[in-house]
Amino acid sequence: MGYDLKIVGGRIIDGxxxxxxxxxxxxxxxxxxxxGKAPEASDATINAGGRIVAPGFVDIHTHYDAQxxxxxxLSISPWHGVTTVVMGNCGFGIAPTRKEHRDLIVxxxxxxxxxxxxxxxxxxxxxxxxxxxxxYLDSVENGGSSINxxxxxxxxxLRLYVMGPESTERAATDxxxxxxxxxxxxxxxxxxxxFATSKSPTHVGYEGRPVPSRMAEFSEIRxxxxxxxxxxxxxxxxxxxxxLSFDEFAELNKISGRNVSWTALxxxxxxxxxxxxxxxxxxxxxxxxxxxxxxxxxxxxxxNFEFRFDQPFLFQSMxxxxxxxxxxxxxxxxxxxxxxxxxxxxxxxxGGMRAAWEKTVxxxxxxxxxxxxxxxSEIAKEKGVDSLDLALDLSLESDLTTRxxxxxxxxxxxxxxxxxxxxxxxxxxSDAGAHASQLCDACFSTHLLGHWVxxxxxxxxxxxxxxxxxxxxxxxxxxxxxxxxxxxxxxxxVFDPDTVGASALRRVHDLPAGEDRLIADAxxxxxxxxxxxxxxxxxxxxxxxxxxxxxxxxxxxxxx
Numbered sequence: 001m002g003y004d005l006k007i008v009g010g011r012i013i014d015g016x017x018x019x020x021x022x023x024x025x026x027x028x029x030x031x032x033x034x035x036g037k038a039p040e041a042s043d044a045t046i047n048a049g050g051r052i053v054a055p056g057f058v059d060i061h062t063h064y065d066a067q068x069x070x071x072x073x074l075s076i077s078p079w080h081g082v083t084t085v086v087m088g089n090c091g092f093g094i095a096p097t098r099k100e101h102r103d104l105i106v107x108x109x110x111x112x113x114x115x116x117x118x119x120x121x122x123x124x125x126x127x128x129x130x131x132x133x134x135x136y137l138d139s140v141e142n143g144g145s146s147i148n149x150x151x152x153x154x155x156x157x158l159r160l161y162v163m164g165p166e167s168t169e170r171a172a173t174d175x176x177x178x179x180x181x182x183x184x185x186x187x188x189x190x191x192x193x194x195f196a197t198s199k200s201p202t203h204v205g206y207e208g209r210p211v212p213s214r215m216a217e218f219s220e221i222r223x224x225x226x227x228x229x230x231x232x233x234x235x236x237x238x239x240x241x242x243x244l245s246f247d248e249f250a251e252l253n254k255i256s257g258r259n260v261s262w263t264a265l266x267x268x269x270x271x272x273x274x275x276x277x278x279x280x281x282x283x284x285x286x287x288x289x290x291x292x293x294x295x296x297x298x299x300x301x302x303x304n305f306e307f308r309f310d311q312p313f314l315f316q317s318m319x320x321x322x323x324x325x326x327x328x329x330x331x332x333x334x335x336x337x338x339x340x341x342x343x344x345x346x347x348x349x350x351g352g353m354r355a356a357w358e359k360t361v362x363x364x365x366x367x368x369x370x371x372x373x374x375x376x377s378e379i380a381k382e383k384g385v386d387s388l389d390l391a392l393d394l395s396l397e398s399d400l401t402t403r404x405x406x407x408x409x410x411x412x413x414x415x416x417x418x419x420x421x422x423x424x425x426x427x428x429x430s431d432a433g434a435h436a437s438q439l440c441d442a443c444f445s446t447h448l449l450g451h452w453v454x455x456x457x458x459x460x461x462x463x464x465x466x467x468x469x470x471x472x473x474x475x476x477x478x479x480x481x482x483x484x485x486x487x488x489x490x491x492x493x494v495f496d497p498d499t500v501g502a503s504a505l506r507r508v509h510d511l512p513a514g515e516d517r518l519i520a521d522a523x524x525x526x527x528x529x530x531x532x533x534x535x536x537x538x539x540x541x542x543x544x545x546x547x548x549x550x551x552x553x554x555x556x557x558x559x560x
Contacts, residue, residue, distance in 0.1 A: 004028050090203065493529070
């Protein structure tokens with residue numbers, strides 16, 4: 001027979017949680033055809049001596065919906081061993097979108113997912129090749145990708161498509177809900193992985209309006225979700241918020257019969273104010289005990305946001321920021337200098353974000369570089385001024401280019417360890433493709449293996465690999481990924497357990513229109529294989545965007 005590619009001499013961890021074993025992997029026509037012993041000759045060989053050979057990692061929480069249009073390599077996820085991603089989370093996406101609503105979708109993504117309008121406009125171009133969700137899936141498939149992609153149908157573009165701008169203002173009529181349900185059914189028939197929605201108060205769209213999904217009554221969400229039950233297909237992903245929490249998650253699971261995964265169960269609560277971690281874990285365990293398939297997403301990294309006051313994402317839901325959300329650049333400068341605005345902002349911070357604000361640091365300040373990586377509160381104390389006044393003054397002096405880093409949640413590693421070990425949770429929330437200038441957690445996989453396995457010894461290698469592969473695939477209904485077994489698609493990552501990890505973040509300007517983003521380099525990742533094709537080796541791309549790319553669109557969670 002012979003192989004197209006053979007990986008020899010490694011320790012195989014198959015993704016199921018079973019112990020590692022020495023062996024080889026033989027790959028032919030994009031499939032694993034030999035496991036353990038692979039005696040035939042091969043066209044190409046990877047020597048994995050001293051390294052782990054595992055299934056490609058599965059990232060269930062990304063926002064690559066727009067980026068895939070200009071970056072089919074989906075950087076930086078493959079760098080860190082990710083071979084399958086799910087996009088469309090939190091109810092956001094770019095389809096279905098009418099031509100006259102494109103600007104509203106772009107401006108919503110600017111606010112709610114920290115995406116640059118300049119970058120989105122340059123990357124997507126003036127003429128989108130799709131309007132409906134089935135057309136979007138076809139566009140993704142025709143455009144190709146370096147890794148596998150599955151897409152959720154998002155409630156925000158769905159609602160905007162049916163209701164227009166009024167989707168940010170009111171409840172839907174029965175007829176509008178029926179149309180949304182019909183479009184959801186159409187999306188599932190075309191291959192949507194499921195339905196995603198959000199009621200998070202932090203999700204603020206253009207002009208400071210709530211994103212459309214936040215205006216939906218629960219009956220609307222339930223009716224749309226019932227389409228999944230009727231089709232017997234799909235996953236429901238929800239971002240927690242008022243009127244969309246544990247009771248509603250259980251009801252959505254009951255009405256649809258489909259898994260529900262919600263974002264996100266975080267240590268410390270941070271600025272989200274959704275109850276203590278312990279309370280949420282107890283409620284999750286109670287749902288599982290009562291037979292509900294509801295899975296909270298957790299992350300293995302602290303949730304830190306870098307922000308500038310020209311895009312004050314974390315504060316936009318505060319009433320004090322209502323005029324800021326509608327202001328242009330000059331208007332923001334005027335408001336930030338206003339004493340009454342500052343008092344309102346100060347009261348809001350003291351009310352719900354005091355602990356996080358006290359830990360906020362200056363991450364970039366062109367006119368005062370000595371302040372960088374120092375606590376705002378510490379600098380303010382030295383100067384004898386209020387810390388919020390200091391931050392706003394630094395911002396005004398730099399024309400709003402000064403950056404700050406604030407710890408939102410997960411700052412206590414003891415909390416993270418508890419969440420990672422809890423049997424009800426699933427690993428997610430990388431947010432890859434979103435908040436590009438504000439955070440970078442697309443490196444979660446290598447961070448898990450380096451920090452939580454090797455350094456902290458909280459997880460075994462086998463447990464960690466299962467959390468990165470078969471566990472998320474099973475929860476999200478991705479049917480043919482997540483395990484190394486004969487006959488399975490050959491998505492494989494080879495890494496060195498003694499060195500694997502993620503570098504410190506660095507800022508680059510490689511988005512369309514020269515816009516910036518934070519990235520992290522992968523350490524100790526020897527090879528990444530997608531559907532039998534080697535796409536990365538020793539930190540170098542083996543293919544470019546112009547090549548025939550091996551990633552597949554996973555319609556309903558499976559390659560055709």
